[in-house]
Amino acid sequence: MQPSLPTRTAALPVAAARPLAPNLRDAPRTGTAQRIADTLQLIAGVLEPKRRIVHAGDVIYRAGDRFEHLHLLNAGFFKLISLSSDGREQVVGLRFRGDWLGFSAIASGSFGCDAIALDTAEVWTVRYDALMQACISHPALMAIVHEAMSQEIVRDRDSLMTICTLPADARVAAFLHDWAGSLAARGLRADQFSLRLTRAEIGNYLGLTLETVSRVLSRLAKAELIAFHGKSRRDIAIPDVHALAAYVERRDPTAGLH
Amino acid sequence: MQPSLPTRTAALPVAAARPLAPNLRDAPRTGTAQRIADTLQLIAGVLEPKRRIVHAGDVIYRAGDRFEHLHLLNAGFFKLISLSSDGREQVVGLRFRGDWLGFSAIASGSFGCDAIALDTAEVWTVRYDALMQACISHPALMAIVHEAMSQEIVRDRDSLMTICTLPADARVAAFLHDWAGSLAARGLRADQFSLRLTRAEIGNYLGLTLETVSRVLSRLAKAELIAFHGKSRRDIAIPDVHALAAYVERRDPTAGLH
DNA sequence: CGCCAAATTGACTGGTATCAAGCTACGTGG
């Protein structure tokens, strides 16, 4: 979409909106990770969710399914894929521990996308009506739910801004930076991890082709902003997160609205 | 971003996700318009919101403002503009009668974008804590708020999909179709209306430049899918909404994920 | 009436998509 670096659009939403936990050793039990743990504990105490283990490729819900339950991720990774009427697919979101699945179905009463596990994961499931009831007796729970929905809105806007304003290189870099940030915020290892998506899926998520994603990754590796750790070429190492963030930001500082 | 019509990406989210009210005479007081009216009435009854009239250019809140209030639009149009750390702007949303403003600030406690009136409008304002209280005593109100937030999530995803999968022509067409749909759903005239955005703002919203928007509009007019009604070139007429929808859909029907 | 923002249009450039081979990793069965 947008051309190269001296773009008229540009911006840097990712770093501003979701600052990385500086290091997993600095904030393992104090920041987001603790908040997530607290949320899970509250839900577990109040609602007795059904817990289950799912595996890579398993589907929690499909587009068209009737909405009755919300899901909360206790462990693992999910992708959300929206299907258009003419059969196209679009990755519209990625989910980590502490994230909810299913908010988007509340309004219409049925799901508009598939939720697919990217690896072994633990999902907690609650009935939406039960959750509503619980919110009435436990205002703290209502606040948590609202915050989660609010955060999802913010995240979606960040995605939009990334895609609208960044050229391909920066989009991929922002994606990696974001992923690392999500891991770090949950106390997981962020300097070295395995992408659980194919190049095609990453490209789809970012509005790029798989070839472009592949090229950008090769370029980033050559610039030593990332490194391929394992053999699979999905194992990414990020030697310096700040350098990656700086790379995303390094856009032409002129211009306003397009 | 994506090339022309035979795109590898493509999709048709808009029509599927937010079907147009077929005609404002068919469903003036039965569908969405009625639901919006009911919502407004409930809010008015339960919360006694502060009401005020604002004018084009007026700002309801700015990025960085502390979050305390939610706003509900009783009349008029708003744009939401997100500001990145390096000063770039991105139109992240458009709002109509019945839409809420401010959900995205719940999570962080402060606003991440500006809300700016596009013309004279009436805004109802309620304190968030008062709303939370009211939700406890009025479960129907809680359901309404959840639905509104859910709908905002769906809308954001639709935007993402439009931008990720459609070439410039279709994006602009989808934008017009969407705008017309929003008007129709509220019982307003949808076959002829005034865009309240500049070409630059439309382009920013769609991830395009103002020149591209201008060219596409000229092309759509030449193809008689739209017409310039007034003198200002922001007054658009849509002789046949279905033709416009068909134009958006007319993508290459092959391929899956990129 | 004249200024200025907004819009239009043209010529040109360039970033990504597209098309096309190969290559690599991994699982499966012999």
Added chain:
DNA sequence: CCACGTAGCTTGATACCAGTCAATTTGGCG
């Protein structure tokens, strides 16, 4: 344990959509 098939990935050559630069016209408003 290794051959083989296949899905995923990389890389190169080329095409083309949309961005960029620039000049002009239009419309709104004081």
